[in-house]
Amino acid sequence: MSHQTALPTPRVVEVIDTTPNQPWPQRVRLRQDERQPIGAQQVRIGMLAMTVLPADLLQMQQRYGVQPSLPYVPGHEGVAVVLETGAEVGDLQVGQRVMPLGAGGLWADERVVPRRSLLTLPAQGDALQQAMLAANPATAWVLLKHMGLAPGQWLLHNAANSAVGQCIRQLAEHLGIPLINIVRRPQAIPAGAGGHWLVDDGLDAQALRQQVVRITGTQPVGLALDALGGTATQSLAACLSESGRLVVYGLLSGQASQLGPHDLVFRGIEVRGFWLARWFGEAANRQASREVYPALLELARQGVLHMQVEQVYDLADVAQALAHAAQPHRRGKVLLRGLHAAVGQTAGTP
Ligand SMILES: NC(=O)c1ccc[n+]([C@@H]2O[C@H](COP(=O)([O-])OP(=O)(O)OC[C@H]3O[C@@H](n4cnc5c(N)ncnc54)[C@H](OP(=O)(O)O)[C@@H]3O)[C@@H](O)[C@H]2O)c1
Structure with missing residues (x-):
């Protein structure tokens, strides 16, 4: 003592x-x-x-x-x-x-x-x-590792300049995941940042989809991560390949997620919510959850996360x-x- x-x-x-x-x-x-x-x-x-x-x-x-x-x-x-x-x-x-x-x-x-x-x-x-380190890097880690993204598939995320967004970028680069970053204003793109960046106000889903296809070509877009809700949910859904998965993990717009039936019914887009506290509490994630913080501490030590x-x-x-x-x-x-x-x-x- x-x-x-x-x-x-x-x-x-x-x-x-x-x-x-x-x-x-x-x-x-x-x-x-x-x-x-x-x-x-x-x-x-x-x-x-x-x-x-x-x-x-x-x-x-x-x-x-x-x-x-x-x-x-x-x-x-x-x-x-x-x-x-x-x-x-x-x-x-x-x-x-x-x-x-x-x-x-x-x-x-x-x-x-x-x-x-x-x-x-x-x-x-x-x-x-x-x-x-406790909340946002862990959220990014679980979203990238445990939400069903398959090797070779592209990942999309909005609010890319948020703290979660920064961690998603750093982890995706470290893990070799092809990524498209979406922000709502050009000034939010860090000076000299590499990678793919799009500016989107969430209002024209088809325009965003065309920009995404210009980057990904015929490669699959398997996972989209939504921190916003509102019209941004529909925009991300439209950008996914058929049977892609959309994970809503934030409610920054303050609006209910909008999603028309077309993507759900005809294109088989799968939507789920995510809350880190809930994920940690689920028995099926017990082993995976023990690995989160040791992995993040090591990545912080290596300077991957900042x-x-x-x-x-x-x-x-x-x-x-x-x-x-x-x-x-x-x-x-x-x-x-x-x-x-x-x-x-x-x-x-x-
Ligand atoms: N589900 C979970 O377990 C979990 C865990 C951690 C975090 N989260 C959620 O993840 C989100 C991000 O958290 P954070 O701590 O990383 O946030 P943060 O660092 O505070 O950043 C907020 C970001 O959101 C953007 N933004 C805010 N309102 C917006 C809108 N209406 N449209 C477009 N962009 C908007 C801001 O862009 P500007 O720079 O342009 O203002 C900024 O990039 C939050 O919703 C948080 O609750 C969820």
């Missing part, structure tokens, strides 16, 4: 109002948190950096797959250091970097979590990149961080910085 030195009182963010259309400052408050004693198999962690994800924003508007009752501490992903270990935790050292998985409630300076929810991380890694950062805010400025994260045309992720961010000064330490 280890003990921390005297530290300032930790803070915690609470969501107090999830009424749709409420201004961000009125949804959250910051309060002082009391340090609780920890159990034998628990670990006190000090948060370094936490991502503001679309999932966090959806949950604060009652639009997510799980809705905690109010007030709740938000935050699905982040990176932390070990501050104190319970009596039965023998394999973690104070100062070790860890990633809490499935713990939730991470927008805080400190959390007490079960040992089993922690994945150890290399201390010399870029803390901001580590903070962004996500763009827009800005890092202190926890005290959570309302501004939320407003910023909800804005379009960002260059990358908005993150929050916890009290313990000064620990381990390496590149990318928040």
Whole structure:
């Protein structure tokens, strides 16, 4: 068992109002948190950096797959250091970097979590990149590896400049998957980016299909990944080859997916939804799910995975961080910085 030195009182963010259309400052408050004693198999962690994800924003508007009752501490992903270990935790050292998985409630300076929810991380890694590893890279990994894409088939995806989109691109290049990236505005195409890029507003499915065919020729387009819903779903469906699969994994447009019967009935397009939390929970995916994070950590170590950062805010400025994260045309992720961010000064330490 280890003990921390005297530290300032930790803070915690609470969501107090999830009424749709409420201004961000009125949804959250910051309060002082009391340090609780920890159990034998628990670990006190000090948060370094936490991502503001679309999932966090959806949950604060009652639009997510799980809705905690109010007030709740938000935050699905982040990176932390070990501050104190319970009596039965023998394999973690104070100062070790860890990633809490499935713990939730991470927008805080400190959390007490079960040992089993922690994945150890290399201390010399870029803390901001580590903070962004749990949700979006894992989503990209599962979408590419486990949604039925066959060797030689083309892959299409929209919102290609999103964090998930960046990971899809990097993983597809690493795995040798032919890919077409779709964004809604030309400025979203990274300067000097290789590969195939199309700009689409989701309004003319046939025009998009013609552009796709110009790239793929007679080769099959087997899988399309939709982060948007609305008219974008139809656009992607029209671009798939017969019997292709469309996976809707995001609802960024805020609109219900539109899909005419032609592609479903006459062309045999198969549509399914995807939610990472659900996929991890399904018994059939038990073995495959154990392989996700070791694979991602290795790819991060090799430099295959790298996500763009827009800005890092202190926890005290959570309302501004939320407003910023909800804005379009960002260059990358908005993150929050916890009290313990000064620990381990390496590149990318928040
Ligand atoms: N199902 C799952 O398990 C799972 C897991 C992780 C993420 N997701 C979902 O994946 C999506 C991407 O997440 P992220 O964290 O990667 O997002 P992000 O980094 O915040 O990026 C958002 C992207 O969406 C684009 N966008 C927003 N609204 C749009 C619209 N109406 N039409 C076209 N493009 C639009 C933005 O383009 P501009 O730059 O042009 O504004 C930006 O590229 C979200 O829907 C998220 O909820 C799902």
